[in-house]
Amino acid sequence: MLSILITRPRYETQTHYLYHWSELIVKVADNGKNKVFDLQKEKATRKNVESYLKKRTPDIAIFNGHGDQNSVTGQDGQDLIVAGQNSSLLKDCVVYMRACSAGKILGLEIMKFGARSFIGYQESFRFYINDKVYFNKPLEDDYAQPFFEASNQVALSLVKGKTAKDANEDSKKVYRKIISSLLTSNASNSFVIPDLFWNMRNHVCYE
Amino acid sequence: MTDQKEMDAEIINLVIARPKTIPSDASLSVGGDEQKSMTSEDLIKEVQQHSEIGRQIIESQLFFLRSLKDLPLEIDA
Numbered sequence: 001m002l003s004i005l006i007t008r009p010r011y012e013t014q015t016h017y018l019y020h021w022s023e024l025i026v027k028v029a030d031n032g033k034n035k036v037f038d039l040q041k042e043k044a045t046r047k048n049v050e051s052y053l054k055k056r057t058p059d060i061a062i063f064n065g066h067g068d069q070n071s072v073t074g075q076d077g078q079d080l081i082v083a084g085q086n087s088s089l090l091k092d093c094v095v096y097m098r099a100c101s102a103g104k105i106l107g108l109e110i111m112k113f114g115a116r117s118f119i120g121y122q123e124s125f126r127f128y129i130n131d132k133v134y135f136n137k138p139l140e141d142d143y144a145q146p147f148f149e150a151s152n153q154v155a156l157s158l159v160k161g162k163t164a165k166d167a168n169e170d171s172k173k174v175y176r177k178i179i180s181s182l183l184t185s186n187a188s189n190s191f192v193i194p195d196l197f198w199n200m201r202n203h204v205c206y207e
Numbered sequence: 208m209t210d211q212k213e214m215d216a217e218i219i220n221l222v223i224a225r226p227k228t229i230p231s232d233a234s235l236s237v238g239g240d241e242q243k244s245m246t247s248e249d250l251i252k253e254v255q256q257h258s259e260i261g262r263q264i265i266e267s268q269l270f271f272l273r274s275l276k277d278l279p280l281e282i283d284a
Contacts, residue, residue: 014244017236023256066238099238123263124238124263126236126237128246130230130232138217183275191228194271195235195267197274198267198271
């Protein structure tokens with residue numbers, strides 16, 4: 001049994017997509033054996049995250065949201081974990097931050113404070129969307145799908161009990177498979193390939 | 208201009224042209240301070256203005272082009 005914390009705010013278009021694609025992770029994680037603490041939408045607050053982490057040490061902490069070198073955010077852009085403030089709360093956790101740039105400074109600090117592993121992105125986490133058509137069905141948006149399938153794989157492997165190193169490799173395999181498939185087809189979404197490369201290249205795993 | 212410089216200029220022109228292939232209904236979430244979502248027109252402007260986002264767009268396109276020779280193809284039957 002694994003204990004899993006997941007944050008998935010939803011308050012504008014980008015987090016709307018993150019929220020829905022993260023639902024697939026929650027569905028796999030919440031299999032009756034694991035304990036899943038799903039901080040979604042308005043519940044994705046700093047107060048709730050800190051309160052949970054002060055009482056329990058989850059095996060896996062997954063953050064979806066905006067970010068920068070020093071922080072990852074929750075609902076309405078409020079900071080959840082900030083370097084120099086509360087990153088030590090993730091001691092002994094395996095951490096995955098699907099957020100821009102958090103791998104640069106915050107991820108290193110989280111490791112310094114004793115996290116088991118950190119997976120994140122050193123630069124912006126990019127994705128294309130066609131929200132004019134697919135806002136109400138983001139899982140069917142084939143511009144967004146390659147980015148979220150590849151990045152979801154980290155979390156899907158972790159919640160199935162794989163190590164961070166293996167989860168990282170699994171995700172990179174999915175990136176390569178999608179890129180190869182797009183390169184050798186006439187798919188209308190093949191323009192996304194350079195930005196998939198960007199995410200794969202800036203994807204970091206610290207152990 | 209040397210052959211190498213001419214080739215570099217050609218590559219940059221090729222990279223600048225690539226955002227023009229992005230469909231008009233697509234927008235790219237690029238993060239950053241302003242958490243922007245950008246259309247192909249926006250991306251072309253950023254490249255032409257040599258902004259930080261434009262620089263990153265060029266960097267990612269060049270990285271992609273250079274990586275093609277090393278990409279292991281994994282195609283399932």
